Amino acid sequence: MKAGQRLSLLRFGTVMLVLLILLAVLCLLSIAVGSAGYSIPEILDAVFREEKSPIKTIVVNLRLPRIILAILIGASLAAAGALLQSVMRNPLADPGTIGVSAGAGTAATTILLLFPNLTASVPLFAFGGAALACVLIYTMAWKEGVDPTRIILSGVAINSVLGAYNSLLQLMNSDSLEGVLAFMNGSLSGRSWYQVRLLSVYAAVGLILAFLCIKSANALQLGDEMAKSLGVKVNGSRVLLSGVAAFLAASTVSVAGMIGFVGLVVPHIARILVGSDYKAMLPTSVVLGAVVLLAADTVGRTIVPGMEIPVGIVMAVCGGPFFLYLLRKRGKVSGN
Amino acid sequence: MEISASNLEIGYGEYVAVQDMDIQVKKGEITTIIGPNGSGKSTVLKALTRLLKYRKGIVRLDSRDLLQFEAKELARRVGVLPQRHSAPPDFKVKDLVGYGRMPYQKWYSKNSAEDEKVIDWALKVTGTWELREKSIHQCSGGESQRVWIATVLTQQPEILFLDEPTTYLDISHQLETMRLVRRLNRESGIGVVMVLHDLSQALEVSDRIVVIKEGRKYSEGTPDEVITSRMMKEVYDVDCEILHIPGRKNPLIAYREIS
Known part of the structure; x- marks a missing residue:
């Protein structure tokens, strides 16, 4: 192995190691802190020795599933964003671009406000809405192939129509918006092992598919004509990568509502840390996404005692300024 | 062919x-x-x-x-170097040139010994061997053009x-x-x-x-x-003379002076 190759491998290894340690520390912290704080020995004692105790109930039934969910969601959203940035060759691409958020939002709002008796099925409808909006955007953008600019523009158009419908619906039902707001701002509050089981299957499938897309994602970064002349089926790859990204993002939306910024910011940070090669960038995004979302959720549920700030809001509030910082200080946030 | x-x-x-x-x-x-x-x-x-x-x-x-x-x-x-191509600026020369092997690889395969041999050949023949550990943005315009040609050559x-x-x-x-x-x-x-x-x-x-x-x-x-001067006139609407100079194999195109 040559010196330079070893260097970039070393860099990737170091970054991954640091992120994994950070994730582990965050997990422990997140288990310990909350409206009731416990020390680690107390927790271990409760979980492994005692038959039944309030500590055990809180830790095992409330905090643990929530931590796992945060990890799965952060990882999935970051992976989805990373794939989409390659598909669109655009630094602003994120799951919102291809209609996942607006589609899920529309479906969820409709169910919550017009058919409240179906509230239990919101995740299912949200997933379906996300998929439908995504298909609609790609169908509209298709003209002898999918051109990134057309996807983005048709996404803007369809997102705005769906957004208007959502606003109208909310205006007409302004007295029963609690559920809608919770969905729109993405929250992990009150999620249980049921959601963990559901999402872990989706996330596992989606993430495996994402890792299988690494080569195509890299090739698309070279430009359409270059990729095509290297024997890559450009349109096919675009649709495949978008499909995987939509699947990942839609499954998180169906479980936790809309959480912005992870899919946008995390891939950029990963790019700064380990470079643009998806072999390093995708795994880094996945772990970093988990770290960021877990941190945001932990902050959200502990920063104001007795009140939960939805993780989506924490993400947006912290993510925005941090993104601006990167943009100005580092000058490194770039597409192609 | x-x-x-x-x-x-x-x-x-x-x-x-x-x-x-x-x-x-x-x-x-x-x-x-x-x-x-x-x-x-x-x-x-x-x-x-x-x-x-x-x-x-x-x-x-x-x-x-x-x-x-x-x-x-x-x-x-068939290898094509399109007019418009781009790579993320942090891509390493050697890695970029390696993409030319994609047509020979399955989606899961890594570079074989044969792939490495061809990549090394392409780097050497285009004079980009010395640049191989650099990233694209460290290359000058001429260098990066040779790197892209090396990439296409790697397709053999x-x-x-x-x-x-x-x-x-x-x-x-x-x-x-x-x-x-x-x-x-x-x-x-x-x-x-x-x-x-x-x-x-x-x-x-x-x-x-x-x-x-x-x-x-x-x-x-x-x-x-x-x-020919006739082609130059008819196709480009340009007046010129085609000069044959002793000692030069190829003629020169002498455009009419801009007066």
Whole structure:
């Protein structure tokens, strides 16, 4: 192995190691802190020795599933964003671009406000809405192939129509918006092992598919004509990568509502840390996404005692300024 | 190997970019396509490499319809360096050149010993071996053009298509690129098809030149046959003399002075 190759491998290894340690520390912290704080020995004692105790109930039934969910969601959203940035060759691409958020939002709002008796099925409808909006955007953008600019523009158009419908619906039902707001701002509050089981299957499938897309994602970064002349089926790859990204993002939306910024910011940070090669960038995004979302959720549920700030809001509030910082200080946030 | 197009028509809607186009390019030869801006040079080059759809006509590689080739199969025989290409600036030269092996690999495979051998060869033959551990943004314009040519060479194509390979380069890098193209052709027997703007360069390196005017073929032949003051007037609307100077193999184009 040559010196330079070893260097970039070393860099990737170091970054991954640091992120994994950070994730582990965050997990422990997140288990310990909350409206009731416990020390680690107390927790271990409760979980492994005692038959039944309030500590055990809180830790095992409330905090643990929530931590796992945060990890799965952060990882999935970051992976989805990373794939989409390659598909669109655009630094602003994120799951919102291809209609996942607006589609899920529309479906969820409709169910919550017009058919409240179906509230239990919101995740299912949200997933379906996300998929439908995504298909609609790609169908509209298709003209002898999918051109990134057309996807983005048709996404803007369809997102705005769906957004208007959502606003109208909310205006007409302004007295029963609690559920809608919770969905729109993405929250992990009150999620249980049921959601963990559901999402872990989706996330596992989606993430495996994402890792299988690494080569195509890299090739698309070279430009359409270059990729095509290297024997890559450009349109096919675009649709495949978008499909995987939509699947990942839609499954998180169906479980936790809309959480912005992870899919946008995390891939950029990963790019700064380990470079643009998806072999390093995708795994880094996945772990970093988990770290960021877990941190945001932990902050959200502990920063104001007795009140939960939805993780989506924490993400947006912290993510925005941090993104601006990167943009100005580092000058490194770039597409192609 | 030979790629031949007959009766091509390319366009969209009412607009016809190229029509009645018959053109052949061969392995072992340097063919240059010249013509004014917007005459359809790049369009023809793209049609010959299946980067662009055509409305009428057929393109054959040897005797087989180009459309019947599987994407990777075609990429193993024909290499194209498009006019517009880009890579994330932090991509390493060696990694970028390695992408030329994609047509030989499955989606899961890593570089084989054979792949590494070809990559090393391409780096050496294009003079980019010393740059291999650098990232793209550390390369100068001329260097990065050679790196891209190395990438396409790694496909081990029988014919190499280059769309305006010297545009945006200064004269020293232009000549360097032309020398590289010529050397690849003479030493490795690889066919080269280029779109060029600089007629002196076309004159110097080409075995055959095809002149395109307003989407149709105006003439073709050896540089001597094609580059004439009459062609210059009719195609480019430029007055010039073609000067033969003792001691120089190729003639010079002397444009009329701007008065």
